[in-house]
Amino acid sequence: xxxxxxxxxxxxxxxxxxxxxxxxxxxxxxxxxxxxxxxxxxxxxxxxxxxxxxxxxxxxxxxxxxxxxxxxxxxxxxxxxxxxxxxxxxxxxxxxxxxxxxxxxxxxxxxxxxxxxxxxxxxxxxxxxxxxxxxxxxxxxxxxxxxxxxxxxxxxxxxxxxxxxxxxxxxxxxxxxxxxxxxxxxxxxxxxxxxxxxxxxxxxxxxxxxxxxxxxxxxxxxxxxxxxxxxxxxxxxxxxxxxxxxxxxxxxxxxxxxxxx
DNA sequence: ATGCCGGGCGAAGCCCGA
Numbered sequence: 667x668x669x670x671x672x673x674x675x676x677x678x679x680x681x682x683x684x685x686x687x688x689x690x691x692x693x694x695x696x697x698x699x700x701x702x703x704x705x706x707x708x709x710x711x712x713x714x715x716x717x718x719x720x721x722x723x724x725x726x727x728x729x730x731x732x733x734x735x736x737x738x739x740x741x742x743x744x745x746x747x748x749x750x751x752x753x754x755x756x757x758x759x760x761x762x763x764x765x766x767x768x769x770x771x772x773x774x775x776x777x778x779x780x781x782x783x784x785x786x787x788x789x790x791x792x793x794x795x796x797x798x799x800x801x802x803x804x805x806x807x808x809x810x811x812x813x814x815x816x817x818x819x820x821x822x823x824x825x826x827x828x829x830x831x832x833x834x835x836x837x838x839x840x841x842x843x844x845x846x847x848x849x850x851x852x853x854x855x856x857x858x859x860x861x862x863x864x865x866x867x868x869x870x871x872x873x874x875x876x877x878x879x880x881x882x883x884x885x886x887x888x889x890x891x892x893x894x895x896x897x898x899x900x901x902x903x904x905x906x907x908x909x910x911x912x913x914x915x916x917x918x919x920x921x922x923x924x925x926x927x
Numbered sequence: 928a929t930g931c932c933g934g935g936c937g938a939a940g941c942c943c944g945a
Contacts, residue, residue: 779944873930875931875933
């Protein structure tokens with residue numbers, strides 16, 4: 667069994683205690699983290715290693731930053747999304763989790779928000795998604811267990827947000843964004859949570875403002891996409907809302923899936 | 928409500944997030 671989770675931690679410095687505690691209680695084997703807001707030098711590697719995790723990071727000062735923690739060795743680590751040498755945002759890292767036949771390749775994604783749309787940020791989001799599709803297509807040719815998890819900043823369907831009217835025209839729901847997300851999934855991926863759950867209005871992010879958490883005004887934007895070889899092994903997937911309710915919480919909460927060995 | 932909160936940076940107030 668391989669338990670893989672994704673969590674936009676919104677600063678690893680502030681959230682380190684929450685993350686280490688969640689790793690202990692969830693017993694996740696692999697955690698994909700986004701918005702670490704930490705340089706490689708400042709990342710609290712020793713704390714993860716002391717907790718029994720290998721750690722690989724792609725950091726950046728102030729913004730973005732992604733990292734992979736894994737109980738199993740991480741091999742063949744690749745940093746940055748191919749396709750644009752001028753892109754200096756730290757939004758992608760991937761590695762192979764060496765757990766023998768029960769292993770998998772994992773990609774950790776912090777997809778650009780893209781607001782305001784239209785504008786340069788929206789253009790960057792769409793271009794980044796085009797690059798992600800190209801990279802995912804290349805990865806798919808390996809025909810191995812692959813999990814592309816992260817903060818996709820995409821609300822896949824209206825039922826994945828609390829108020830579709832409020833989100834109309836937003837970069838998270840724009841037809842151009844959703845079409846690209848569908849194109850990605852249609853390469854052969856299974857969106858793990860939706861594959862196992864039919865409920866509407868289940869979320870992974872709640873804004874800090876306006877009592878969004880208390881009113882359950884959220885959106886489901888953190889996703890785990892599984893290649894056919896990973897989907898064959900999918901036994902369970904869920905969103906753990908507990909961390910979001912804690913004091914000094916990230917505005918996102920962990921999403922996890924379990925793959926049979 | 929295209930920023931009400933929260934984090935980074937850096938030491939006041941702006942940039943950014945979704």
